[in-house]
Amino acid sequence: MQSDLNNKILLDSIKRLLRRDAVVRLKKIVNKSHAADMSVVFRSLSHSERLKLFDLLQDYEQKGLLFSELEEDIFLDLVAGMKPDDIVRIFETMPTDDVADLLGKMPEEHADAVLARMKREGSDELEGLLRYEDDSAGGIMVPDFIALTQETTAKDAIASLQKEYLDVEMPFYLYVVDEYGKLVGVSSLRQLVVVPPETSLKDFMTTDVFSVRTDMDQEEVAKLVARYDILAVPVVDETNRLVGIVTVDDVIDIFRKEATEDILKMAGAGEEFVETKSIFKSMKIRLPWLFASCLGGILAFFIIDQFESSLSKYIYLAAFIPVIMGMGGNIGTQSSTIVVRGLATGRLSIREFWQVIAKELSVGFILGLVYGVLIGSVAQFRYRMELLALSVGIAVVSSMALAALVGSLVPMVFARLNIDPAVATGPFVTTAMDIISIVLYLVIATLLLGY
Amino acid sequence: MQSDLNNKILLDSIKRLLRRDAVVRLKKIVNKSHAADMSVVFRSLSHSERLKLFDLLQDYEQKGLLFSELEEDIFLDLVAGMKPDDIVRIFETMPTDDVADLLGKMPEEHADAVLARMKREGSDELEGLLRYEDDSAGGIMVPDFIALTQETTAKDAIASLQKEYLDVEMPFYLYVVDEYGKLVGVSSLRQLVVVPPETSLKDFMTTDVFSVRTDMDQEEVAKLVARYDILAVPVVDETNRLVGIVTVDDVIDIFRKEATEDILKMAGAGEEFVETKSIFKSMKIRLPWLFASCLGGILAFFIIDQFESSLSKYIYLAAFIPVIMGMGGNIGTQSSTIVVRGLATGRLSIREFWQVIAKELSVGFILGLVYGVLIGSVAQFRYRMELLALSVGIAVVSSMALAALVGSLVPMVFARLNIDPAVATGPFVTTAMDIISIVLYLVIATLLLGY
Numbered sequence: 065m066q067s068d069l070n071n072k073i074l075l076d077s078i079k080r081l082l083r084r085d086a087v088v089r090l091k092k093i094v095n096k097s098h099a100a101d102m103s104v105v106f107r108s109l110s111h112s113e114r115l116k117l118f119d120l121l122q123d124y125e126q127k128g129l130l131f132s133e134l135e136e137d138i139f140l141d142l143v144a145g146m147k148p149d150d151i152v153r154i155f156e157t158m159p160t161d162d163v164a165d166l167l168g169k170m171p172e173e174h175a176d177a178v179l180a181r182m183k184r185e186g187s188d189e190l191e192g193l194l195r196y197e198d199d200s201a202g203g204i205m206v207p208d209f210i211a212l213t214q215e216t217t218a219k220d221a222i223a224s225l226q227k228e229y230l231d232v233e234m235p236f237y238l239y240v241v242d243e244y245g246k247l248v249g250v251s252s253l254r255q256l257v258v259v260p261p262e263t264s265l266k267d268f269m270t271t272d273v274f275s276v277r278t279d280m281d282q283e284e285v286a287k288l289v290a291r292y293d294i295l296a297v298p299v300v301d302e303t304n305r306l307v308g309i310v311t312v313d314d315v316i317d318i319f320r321k322e323a324t325e326d327i328l329k330m331a332g333a334g335e336e337f338v339e340t341k342s343i344f345k346s347m348k349i350r351l352p353w354l355f356a357s358c359l360g361g362i363l364a365f366f367i368i369d370q371f372e373s374s375l376s377k378y379i380y381l382a383a384f385i386p387v388i389m390g391m392g393g394n395i396g397t398q399s400s401t402i403v404v405r406g407l408a409t410g411r412l413s414i415r416e417f418w419q420v421i422a423k424e425l426s427v428g429f430i431l432g433l434v435y436g437v438l439i440g441s442v443a444q445f446r447y448r449m450e451l452l453a454l455s456v457g458i459a460v461v462s463s464m465a466l467a468a469l470v471g472s473l474v475p476m477v478f479a480r481l482n483i484d485p486a487v488a489t490g491p492f493v494t495t496a497m498d499i500i501s502i503v504l505y506l507v508i509a510t511l512l513l514g515y
Numbered sequence: 516m517q518s519d520l521n522n523k524i525l526l527d528s529i530k531r532l533l534r535r536d537a538v539v540r541l542k543k544i545v546n547k548s549h550a551a552d553m554s555v556v557f558r559s560l561s562h563s564e565r566l567k568l569f570d571l572l573q574d575y576e577q578k579g580l581l582f583s584e585l586e587e588d589i590f591l592d593l594v595a596g597m598k599p600d601d602i603v604r605i606f607e608t609m610p611t612d613d614v615a616d617l618l619g620k621m622p623e624e625h626a627d628a629v630l631a632r633m634k635r636e637g638s639d640e641l642e643g644l645l646r647y648e649d650d651s652a653g654g655i656m657v658p659d660f661i662a663l664t665q666e667t668t669a670k671d672a673i674a675s676l677q678k679e680y681l682d683v684e685m686p687f688y689l690y691v692v693d694e695y696g697k698l699v700g701v702s703s704l705r706q707l708v709v710v711p712p713e714t715s716l717k718d719f720m721t722t723d724v725f726s727v728r729t730d731m732d733q734e735e736v737a738k739l740v741a742r743y744d745i746l747a748v749p750v751v752d753e754t755n756r757l758v759g760i761v762t763v764d765d766v767i768d769i770f771r772k773e774a775t776e777d778i779l780k781m782a783g784a785g786e787e788f789v790e791t792k793s794i795f796k797s798m799k800i801r802l803p804w805l806f807a808s809c810l811g812g813i814l815a816f817f818i819i820d821q822f823e824s825s826l827s828k829y830i831y832l833a834a835f836i837p838v839i840m841g842m843g844g845n846i847g848t849q850s851s852t853i854v855v856r857g858l859a860t861g862r863l864s865i866r867e868f869w870q871v872i873a874k875e876l877s878v879g880f881i882l883g884l885v886y887g888v889l890i891g892s893v894a895q896f897r898y899r900m901e902l903l904a905l906s907v908g909i910a911v912v913s914s915m916a917l918a919a920l921v922g923s924l925v926p927m928v929f930a931r932l933n934i935d936p937a938v939a940t941g942p943f944v945t946t947a948m949d950i951i952s953i954v955l956y957l958v959i960a961t962l963l964l965g966y
Binding site for chain 1: 523555746766771783784801804841853882897945
């Protein structure tokens with residue numbers, strides 16, 4: 065186990081040894097370190113250092129473990145110059161779902177060359193996995209599981225663990241299938257050891273078995289696993305034939321990945337984590353989102369421009385634009401964030417459509433009143449002009465209430481239309497809200513104060 | 516298993532039966548539904564409906580299962596009117612960590628009364644658990660685990676699963692301890708069934724065992740479990756004595772909770788999920804965050820007020836304030852979000868301090884140039900005044916570069932000072948950035964255009 069500090073020590077030693085070209089010591093270190101720790105080290109190395117260190121790994125299995133742990137960019141960097149045959153020998157040591165995943169990331173030509181060479185039995189399995197959508201239950205499942213018939217005795221089941229199922233990733237659940245491979249029950253390794261050895265599986269298995277279809281979205285699968293506190297969920301095809309399992313460690317990865325995606329989308333910073341990418345790539349991802357707010361800003365400019373006569377008459381009107389925009393923007397962000405996260409975690413449901421929106425609108429309106437009075441009073445204190453203070457106050461109330469409404473309405477509507485609601489909280493809605501706030505304010509002020 | 520739709524059907528039937536007071540049918544439904552599904556139903560019921568339904572649950576164990584699943588507010592609502600003795604009988608059926616958790620949520624007096632009555636053996640265990648911080652390994656661990664001596668044979672270990680360890684939550688790992696209870700090794704149930712029955716644990720256990728200390732932060736524990744793909748991690752005290760385990764299902768909950776907290780903090784919407792709380796509570800949480808942006812907005816107003824002479828001379832200057840604020844605000848949010856999420860997921864480390872900040876500054880500067888030219892050109896197109904266009908362009912470049920710098924610097928500094936970086940992305944930084952952008956713009960414009 066390596067803590068953050070230990071990783072730093074590990075990285076520093078490796079860098080020092082690389083500089084000194086101390087191959088023997090390097091070999092010792094890389095071969096005894098956990099692949100998860102090595103993947104962190106690889107992040108901070110140059111291309112040539114990575115190649116050198118990778119070559120020092122003794123066997124293909126260790127290279128495979130590292131492949132599974134590396135971030136996409138680093139994996140691609142490492143694999144780019146490798147011969148298909150070498151890649152195949154590494155892939156052959158890895159779980160099929162990981163191989164499918166990596167193949168999906170590689171440039172198509174390179175991936176095809178590798179796939180063509182994988183002539184072992186697993187290859188069919190692999191092509192099977194490649195058939196499913198990446199983010200469906202089929203795409204994330206492992207085809208390694210324990211499947212036994214109803215007549216198998218506890219003793220024989222245990223014996224099978226010593227033979228054909230020696231390498232299964234999740235040996236704690238034993239699935240029971242009929243002669244067509246259809247899922248009919250499940251038992252746990254624990255039940256197996258506590259019943260008399262001659263008992264058949266059918267006498268103690270649970271028949272109320274919980275499964276998901278290959279085409280279920282990975283996020284749904286993850287939610288089910290979390291909700292029912294299970295270690296793995298069986299995946300079945302349209303005929304209820306058992307084709308794989310999704311294990312709890314993949315579920316953790318899904319939740320973390322989905323949370324990261326949501327957070328980034330909400331900030332308009334793409335979906336994928338960009339910090340480890342190059343400056344150029346990072347800019348490419350962030351530029352378009354900023355373009356939305358740029359267009360919005362230019363639109364706001366032309367709108368304000370239209371009110372030039374009011375603004376030149378009451379020059380202080382302009383000074384309230386930022387506070388009105390800011391209050392609307394912030395409460396809108398609160399509302400949309402609460403709704404998006406609530407939908408993602410299941411704390412809110414689209415069935416509560418009107419309830420949620422009515423509540424957000426009320427909160428927006430009441431908080432709008434509080435801040436409208438406050439900011440209106442500041443205006444009155446500074447300029448002693450009741451109509452100006454009133455314009456500012458009304459503008460704050462209406463833009464905060466409207467922002468809370470739009471902030472909750474848009475993600476709810478997106479969720480209903482099966483569009484990812486996280487997109488709704490990004491720069492698009494923020495920018496729209498800015499423009500609405502400005503228009504509201506200037507129209508109200510012009511009406512109350514006159515041209 | 517209940518999907519979202521099935522939950523809706525379940526809720527509708529229960530509500531209908533409650534109206535009709537169909538006790539027998541209600542009893543049947545609530546007693547055969549999964550506690551996770553019932554907890555969703557409880558969310559949509561009134562106080563009296565909840566009490567009624569809860570009373571229909573047949574045994575204390577089922578009530579306990581439901582207690583574990585309920586959201587805090589609903590649990591408190593339900594438990595408020597209950598007698599301590601009744602609560603004790605339910606708590607006695609529940610895992611100790613869940614009981615400790617619920618006791619921590621209850622009003623102190625009520626909790627003390629319950630604790631005083633819990634005279635069973637588990638009570639010491641419970642007081643032990645209450646000693647640890649809620650969000651430490653000690654606070655989330657379960658004290659139920661399998662601990663055997665090195666000399667135990669595989670056969671005897673299996674026999675112990677049929678007796679004293681029949682109820683252990685995670686029977687898949689068997690921990691090996693010495694005569695002082697210190698952790699010396701670990702074996703898995705799977706290994707146990709594949710070795711000859713007479714083999715001693717010491718001959719096949721793994722001695723390189725992975726553990727965490729009771730005071731480790733829950734988020735760190737969760738990261739370790741995720742990183743090494745394990746189902747449970749043993750928790751030891753300062754003398755390496757095994758005192759509990761943290762299981763993977765708790766790890767999932769931690770990740771989801773931490774992600775929610777981060778997301779809400781980033782939007783300035785508190786830390787706890789507020790949507791299921793009352794309008795009043797929800798406002799209380801959201802009001803102070805908005806106060807920060809209100810103060811900032813008022814400050815911005817007084818600053819703009821200072822530049823009244825420039826603004827009255829060049830009335831169109833005001834029209835560019837929103838776009839400049841917007842561009843700075845959005846790129847700042849991108850930067851801070853990327854850094855906060857990067858730190859939370861381990862993709863970034865505080866060791867990379869200068870690298871991260873330099874990169875963000877570069878991205879901010881380059882994107883600033885792109886948009887500075889674009890927005891400056893719009894200004895030139897509209898007003899045909901080179902100095903105005905130049906002022907707008909320079910203001911965009913400098914406020915975007917500075918926002919990217921501040922957006923990445925603040926969370927990095929917070930992380931170094933051990934303050935939660937997620938706070939840094941909330942309204943405070945956004946508001947500060949708004950003010951900086953406005954000042955920059957007005958100063959640049961005044962310098963270039965003259966008073």
